[in-house]
Amino acid sequence: MTLTVGVIGGGQLARMMIPAATHLGIDLRVFAENDGSPSAIAATQVGDYVDADQVLRFTREAAVDVITFDHEHVPQAVLSALVEAGVAVRPGPNALLYAQDKLLMRARLSELGLPVPEWAAVSTEAELDAFIEAHGGVAIVKTPRGGYDGKGVRVVRRGREANDWFEAPGIGALLAEELVEFRRELAQSVARRPSGDIVAWPVVESVQQNGVCAEVIAPAPNSAGRIADVAEQIAVTVAEGLDVTGVLAVELFETTDDRLLINELAMRPHNTGHWSIEGSTTSQFEQHLRAVLDLPLGATGTRDAWTVMVNVLGGPVGGGLDSRYAKAMAEHPTVKFHSYGKDSRPGRKVGHVSVGGSDLDDAMYQARAAAEILTE
Known part of the structure; x- marks a missing residue:
C-alpha cells in the first residue's frame, strides 16, 4: 500500500x-x-x-x-x-509551539540548560531601556511570532525604537536579546523519528545578507572535533527536549570567546540544509519524509569533501530563471540548479545552486559565479 x-x-x-x-x-x-x-x-x-x-x-x-x-x-x-x-x-502541536513563539522557545531552551543569548521578555519602552543599559547600550529586539529572513528583527539603542511594535495590536511582549559578538554563523540539522531514533548531518557554515541566508558551506570549515560534537549535542538535546519529529535545523552563533549559542530553530527542512540534495547520502527532504512516516533513517555522510550552496536572490523584476539558465549551465557545467518557480524581484529567494568537490575555493567560485549569472 x-x-x-x-x-x-x-x-x-x-x-x-x-x-x-x-x-x-x-x-x-x-x-x-x-x-x-x-x-x-x-x-x-x-x-x-x-x-x-x-x-x-x-x-x-x-x-x-x-x-x-x-x-x-x-x-x-x-x-x-x-x-x-x-x-x-509531525512535528506535533506541542513541538511547533516553540517554533512559532520565540519567547516560549527561549524559555524552554533555558529550562533545558541549553546555551542561548542573554534575553528577556519586555512589554514597555522602560523595560527595553533597562535591558539595553544592562547590555552595553544596544540590544536585538524580535517580535515573538511571524518573523523570518530578517523580518521582525531590529538592532536598537533606545527603547522608543520599538514603540510601534509595543503599540501594535496582537504583538504583546517582545523578545530582547544581547547583541552577540560572533565569528560566524553555523547550522546543525538533525532528523528524528517518533520512535526516538535520530541522525545528524555535518554542521555547516552559513553566510547572511540583509538577514537572509546567502551561502552555505558543508561541512563548516575548521569545525571537526569540539565544534562539530557540541553542535550535534545541542541539536539532539533540542530535538529530544522539544519532542520534534522530522527535520530540525538549529541556527547557531560561534562567538568570539569560543562558545556556541542557539539563535533560531526550524522544525522542517531548512535553507541551510539544501546542500544535502546533492551533497549528502540522504537529503534533508528524503530524510524528513522518512522521519515523519517513522521509517528507518538514511545515512548522512557527505558525497564530496566540500559542498557549497548559494541562494539565487533577486533578478529582473517579473522574470524567471529560464532565460538565464543556458548561459549559467554552459559556463558552469558542474553546478546543480534549483528553481523555485517564482517570479524575480530584488532580494527574493527564487532558487539556489550547489556544487561539490575537493577544492573549496573552486566550489565557492563556481557556485557564486553561476548564481550571479542568474541574477543579471
Missing part, C-alpha cells in the same frame, strides 16, 4: 519534497495557499491554512497517513483540530 504524506504550505520546501517522495514511492499531497505556488505541480487543494474545516477536508480527501509542514505558521487551534480528528501531525 502506498503511503501518503500531506504537506500544509505550498512553498519551495514542499516543492523540493516532491522528487524525494517520487523516489521513495510516497504519494505527496500539498495544501497550498494559492494556485501559483512553487509546489503547484503536487497541490491537490488550494485554501486557507488557518481554517480548520478546510484543512480537515484536505486530510480526508487526500487520505493522508501523516501531515507535515512547509512552514510553522499553522495556528495551534488548527493543529489541535487535526490531532482531535485522529490525524498524525
